[in-house]
Amino acid sequence: MDTLIKDGDFSLNSSGQPLTIFGTQEILQRVRLQLCIKKGSFLYNPDLGSDLFTLPTYNGDIETKALFLTKKALEDISGTAVEGVKVQKNQEEQLQLKISILINQKKHSLEVNIK
Numbered sequence: 001m002d003t004l005i006k007d008g009d010f011s012l013n014s015s016g017q018p019l020t021i022f023g024t025q026e027i028l029q030r031v032r033l034q035l036c037i038k039k040g041s042f043l044y045n046p047d048l049g050s051d052l053f054t055l056p057t058y059n060g061d062i063e064t065k066a067l068f069l070t071k072k073a074l075e076d077i078s079g080t081a082v083e084g085v086k087v088q089k090n091q092e093e094q095l096q097l098k099i100s101i102l103i104n105q106k107k108h109s110l111e112v113n114i115k
Contacts, residue, residue, distance in 0.1 A: 003021070004018070004029070024103050027079060031110065080101055082100070097112045098111050
């Protein structure tokens with residue numbers, strides 16, 4: 001069980017109470033947070049996050065590196081398995097990762113922008 005986060009803040013119901021999420025929705029939120037936060041940037045848990053922010057300066061096979069970093073970032077989230085990562089640039093010239101992931105053996109996809 002977790003509280004739904006949207007646009008960097010808690011989502012509230014019509015009574016002003018935080019919305020609660022469970023199961024797959026909770027895991028997807030954990031995955032997104034883990035991938036979007038720069039590893040080492042959260043004082044209270046320096047292991048939170050990923051090294052995906054290093055991708056824009058990487059000169060090798062960027063999709064292979066993105067797949068490796070994504071798998072590494074998510075290895076401690078049980079019930080998840082990364083199937084693949086596609087990398088492209090969006091309109092703002094940021095890297096956009098399209099990630100295919102299994103959560104409890106059901107396929108999901110999500111997009112993550114890297115600044």
